[in-house]
Amino acid sequence: MMRLDPYLNFNGNTEEVFTFYKKVFKRDFTSLMRFADMPGGEKMSPADKTKILHVSLPVGDSVLMATDVLDSMNQKISAGDNFSISITVDSETEATRIFDALSERGEVIMPLGKEFWSDLFGICKDPFGIQWMINFKANQK
Known part of the structure; x- marks a missing residue:
């Protein structure tokens, strides 16, 4: 999912x-x-x-x-960067794949890594300037 x-x-x-x-x-x-x-x-x-x-x-x-x-x-x-699209995925593999694909030719804002709220989280901008938040948490419902 x-x-x-x-x-x-x-x-x-x-x-x-x-x-x-x-x-x-x-x-x-x-x-x-x-x-x-x-x-x-x-x-x-x-x-x-x-x-x-x-x-x-x-x-x-x-x-x-x-x-x-x-x-x-x-x-x-500022206007235009005051939002992100947050994606929650079911696996570390999928999180890494999506993050790498979105940030290719874009910009890594926060590399994928463990955070106190998540097993894997990162922020990037795609080549078109859209900001994405990628999130994976094991055992999420």
């Missing part, structure tokens, strides 16, 4: 945006993590700790997801 979901980036107002979307779609968040919840989060500024690291909201058969972009982490967004 392969799943495609939109992943949005905001300049510090993800909570406001997703509270609005929650009312519009009449659904509850399935995940809400703040930057304070991540490893090393205790070292962040009080303002950054409260920002959204990840939020998920089911909408139909898809999941709308988002994060806040932090200046303190040298993250910047």
Whole structure:
């Protein structure tokens, strides 16, 4: 199985945006993590700790997801790069194949690697400027 979901980036107002979307779609968040919840989060500024690291909201058969972009982490967004397409796959082999194919002649933003939330995760831009997030987690349902 392969799943495609939109992943949005905001300049510090993800909570406001997703509270609005929650009312519009009449659904509850399935995940809400703040930057304070991540490893090393205790070292962040009080303002950054409260920002959204990840939020998920089911909408139909898809999941709308988002994060806040932090200046303190040298993250910047502008129109056109404030979203990604998130792909969740069933195997490391498939994750690697898709990542390599999408990033060929494109740009690797975050190489595939283990993260605290995933067995394999990476971010790349394809040759046409579309940003992709590839995710594999063993034993996912």
